[in-house]
Amino acid sequence: MLKYLIIPLANDAVSFCHYERGNASDRLIDIDMLKKAIFWAMTENVNVQFVYPDKEMPSEYKPVIDTIDHAKIVSSHCEDKVLTDEADIVVFDGWNDLDAFKCQSGKSYVVRTDKSGLFDNADVFKSLFPKLDRLVVVITDIDKFQESDFQKYEALLNAMIPIIKEEYGKGHSLHFNLLTDRMFLDKMNNCNAGDETITLAPDGKFYICPAFYLDGSKAVGDMETGLDIKNRQLYRLDHAPICRKCDAWQCRRCVWLNRKTTLEVNTPSHEQCVVAHIERNASRRLLEEIRTLGEFLPENEIKEIDYLDPFEIIKQ
Amino acid sequence: MSFDIAKQSIDYILSNPELFNEPSVEFDFIGGEPLMEVKLIDRICDYLKSQMYKRNHKWFNSYRFCFATNGLLYSSKDVQEFINKNHTHLSIEITIDGTKAKHDLNRIYKDGRGSYEDVVKNIPLWLEQFPDCGTKVTISHADLPYVCESVMHLFSLGIKVVNINVVFEDVWVDGDDKIFETQLLNLADKIIDNNLYENCVCSFFVENIGKPMDQILDNGNWCGSGKMLSIDAAGNFYPCTRFAQYSLREKKCVIIGNCVDGIDSNKLRPFLTLDRTTQSPQKCIDCEVASGCAWCQGENYDAADTDTIYQRSTAICKMHKARVRANNYYWNKLFRKLELEGRREEYNATHKKQTEKPC
Structure with a gap:
C-alpha cells in the first residue's frame, strides 16, 4: 500500500541515497504540476517528502509547498539557510563540513560516502555521536565491496560499539542506522520503493524512486493517467525469494541497486546482503553490550547465525 | 566460434x-x-x-x-x-x-x-x-493437424522415443486446444490399439501430470536456466541460449559474464532463487491440473511486461489443459486394457514410470 510520495523539486535535487545526484540544471518541476502532485497526494492520503536542490527555490513555489504537511530533505550546501534549519533531513555529500556543522537535536543527518571515505573517516563518528540524535550513513559503492572491504567494515562497526554504548550509558538514545536500527526492529523495515513509496519527478511522471528517474528508466505512470507499475508484486517482500528469508531487517533492500547488480528488482547482490549482515551481527553485539548497563529492549533478540548471505541457505 | x-x-x-x-x-x-x-x-x-x-x-x-x-x-x-x-x-x-x-x-x-x-x-x-x-519435435499452431500422423510416422521409422512439446510462444488461437486434444486422443488410440506402448514413448503422455501442486513442497523452478551455462561465438556467457540476443524478440540479451572475466555471480542469483509460486500468477498457483505445465524462462522474460524473469507466461494454458485431458484418457484406456488382459502388474514391473522431464 502506498504511503509516501517523494517529490524532487529539480533535476539536481540532493541525493539522499545510493544514486548520484542529477546534473545541475534549471529544470524545476512545473508549478502547476507541483500543485497537481500535492492534490494527488492529498486524495491518495500519502505523506509527501520534498527533495530540494542547492539553489534557492523561486518564491512562488514556497506557498504552494506549504499547502501540504510534508518532510523536507535538504543538502548541507543549500543556499537557503533558513530552509536548511527547517529541514527534517540534512544530507552531507562526503565528510567535509560535518565537523563544523551545527547539528540540531531531533533531526536526521544523512552522510553519503564511498567505502574509502567511510574507512578513512572512522574518527569523525566519535565527535559526531554526542552532537546528534540520528545519523544515517549511506554507502554509495556497496556494489564494489570486496572481501577485504567486508573485513574492514566489520572492524569499523565493532570499533563503534563501545562509543555508542557510552552514549546510551549517558542516557543519549542515539540512532545510527548501521548499528542501532536493527536492535529496535521486529520485522523488515526497508526502503520499499515501488510498494510503499513512489516518486514524482520534475518531468511530471511517476518513477519507482529518484534513481530510476535519473538513470533513464521507464516512467510508471503520470498525473493524468495515474500510477501504472507493471509487475508491482516484485517490489513486495513476499516476492523477493532471498529477502523474505532474511532477518537483516535494517537492510535498505535497495531495488535500484538490485536491478543494477542482478538485473532484477527483487534480488539483492551478494555485496548488499553481506554488508547488511555485518551490520546485523554488529547490532547483535551492541545489543549485548548495552544490556550490560541495565535492562534494554528485553523483547528483542537477535539470533546468532553462521552465514552472511541468505542466498547460501536457499542454495542448500 | x-x-x-x-x-x-x-x-x-x-x-x-x-x-x-x-x-x-x-x-x-x-x-x-x-x-x-x-x-x-x-x-x-x-x-x-x-x-x-x-x-x-x-x-x-x-x-x-x-x-x-x-x-x-x-x-x-x-x-x-x-x-x-x-x-x-x-x-x-x-x-x-x-x-x-x-x-x-x-x-x-x-x-x-x-x-x-x-x-x-x-x-x-x-x-x-x-x-x-530419441527425436525432438516442437509443435506450433500450423503443426497441430499433423500431430498424430507425425508421431506415428516417427514410430514407423523405428524411432522409439519422441520428445515433443508445444512451443511456449503466444502463437495459439481460439480452438487450437480442441484440435490439439483431438489429435492427442487419436494418437492415444493408435498407440494403445497397436500395442505401441510396449516399446515406444511419446512424451505427451506422462502418468503423473495434471494434478494440483503444493505451494511449499512442489515449488521448484521448471526451467534449468542459470544451471546450464551457454556460450556464444564471441565468448559471452548466458544463463541459457534463449537469453542470447538472436533468441529474443523484444528484450535485451542477458549476459552473465564472458570467457575472459568469468561469471558475474550476482547476475545468476535471480535464476538460482527463482521458484514456481513467486513467478506464477494466482491462476497457476490455484490450478487443479498444474503439474506438468512447463515454462521457458527465456520466453517468460521475452514476453514479460518488464525486464524480469519473474513473470510467468501463460500462453500455453489452454494447450496444457487439452494435453491433460488427453493424457487422462490415455492412461485410463491403457490401464483398463491391461487389467482386462491381466497384464497390469506385468506392465508396472517392466515399464519405468515416466516422469515429466524438466528443461
Whole structure:
C-alpha cells in the first residue's frame, strides 16, 4: 500500500541515497504540476517528502509547498539557510563540513560516502555521536565491496560499539542506522520503493524512486493517467525469494541497486546482503553490550547465525 | 566460434570447479546446424578431454557431448569419424518433424527443396549407432493437424522415443486446444490399439501430470536456466541460449559474464532463487491440473511486461489443459486394457514410470 510520495523539486535535487545526484540544471518541476502532485497526494492520503536542490527555490513555489504537511530533505550546501534549519533531513555529500556543522537535536543527518571515505573517516563518528540524535550513513559503492572491504567494515562497526554504548550509558538514545536500527526492529523495515513509496519527478511522471528517474528508466505512470507499475508484486517482500528469508531487517533492500547488480528488482547482490549482515551481527553485539548497563529492549533478540548471505541457505 | 574462444571458455570452466560442482557434465553443441562444424567440434572435444585428463578433473569419464542435428550430414566421413572416436560419450538427436509433407513444410534447402528424403535415409544408420536416442519435435499452431500422423510416422521409422512439446510462444488461437486434444486422443488410440506402448514413448503422455501442486513442497523452478551455462561465438556467457540476443524478440540479451572475466555471480542469483509460486500468477498457483505445465524462462522474460524473469507466461494454458485431458484418457484406456488382459502388474514391473522431464 502506498504511503509516501517523494517529490524532487529539480533535476539536481540532493541525493539522499545510493544514486548520484542529477546534473545541475534549471529544470524545476512545473508549478502547476507541483500543485497537481500535492492534490494527488492529498486524495491518495500519502505523506509527501520534498527533495530540494542547492539553489534557492523561486518564491512562488514556497506557498504552494506549504499547502501540504510534508518532510523536507535538504543538502548541507543549500543556499537557503533558513530552509536548511527547517529541514527534517540534512544530507552531507562526503565528510567535509560535518565537523563544523551545527547539528540540531531531533533531526536526521544523512552522510553519503564511498567505502574509502567511510574507512578513512572512522574518527569523525566519535565527535559526531554526542552532537546528534540520528545519523544515517549511506554507502554509495556497496556494489564494489570486496572481501577485504567486508573485513574492514566489520572492524569499523565493532570499533563503534563501545562509543555508542557510552552514549546510551549517558542516557543519549542515539540512532545510527548501521548499528542501532536493527536492535529496535521486529520485522523488515526497508526502503520499499515501488510498494510503499513512489516518486514524482520534475518531468511530471511517476518513477519507482529518484534513481530510476535519473538513470533513464521507464516512467510508471503520470498525473493524468495515474500510477501504472507493471509487475508491482516484485517490489513486495513476499516476492523477493532471498529477502523474505532474511532477518537483516535494517537492510535498505535497495531495488535500484538490485536491478543494477542482478538485473532484477527483487534480488539483492551478494555485496548488499553481506554488508547488511555485518551490520546485523554488529547490532547483535551492541545489543549485548548495552544490556550490560541495565535492562534494554528485553523483547528483542537477535539470533546468532553462521552465514552472511541468505542466498547460501536457499542454495542448500 | 573460434577455437581460441572455445579454449578460453574451457580453461575458465575447468579452472573453477567450485563454480561447476556437478558430478557430471554435458557439453551441448548448438548451431544452426552443429555438424557443419564437426572438425572444429572435434578439436574442441579433444582439447576438453586432454584438459580433463591433465587436471585430473572429476568430469573425466563422466561427460557427454550432445548434439541436436538436422541429420543431413550424419553419414558424412567427418561426422562418422567423430562418432567412432567419441561414441561412448555421445548423445545425438536427429530432428525429423514427422511425415514428408510435415517435415518439408519448414525444413527446406535454400532453393526451396524439402530435406525429408535426405534426412530419412540417415535414420537407419543413426538408430543402429544410437538405438536408444530419441527425436525432438516442437509443435506450433500450423503443426497441430499433423500431430498424430507425425508421431506415428516417427514410430514407423523405428524411432522409439519422441520428445515433443508445444512451443511456449503466444502463437495459439481460439480452438487450437480442441484440435490439439483431438489429435492427442487419436494418437492415444493408435498407440494403445497397436500395442505401441510396449516399446515406444511419446512424451505427451506422462502418468503423473495434471494434478494440483503444493505451494511449499512442489515449488521448484521448471526451467534449468542459470544451471546450464551457454556460450556464444564471441565468448559471452548466458544463463541459457534463449537469453542470447538472436533468441529474443523484444528484450535485451542477458549476459552473465564472458570467457575472459568469468561469471558475474550476482547476475545468476535471480535464476538460482527463482521458484514456481513467486513467478506464477494466482491462476497457476490455484490450478487443479498444474503439474506438468512447463515454462521457458527465456520466453517468460521475452514476453514479460518488464525486464524480469519473474513473470510467468501463460500462453500455453489452454494447450496444457487439452494435453491433460488427453493424457487422462490415455492412461485410463491403457490401464483398463491391461487389467482386462491381466497384464497390469506385468506392465508396472517392466515399464519405468515416466516422469515429466524438466528443461
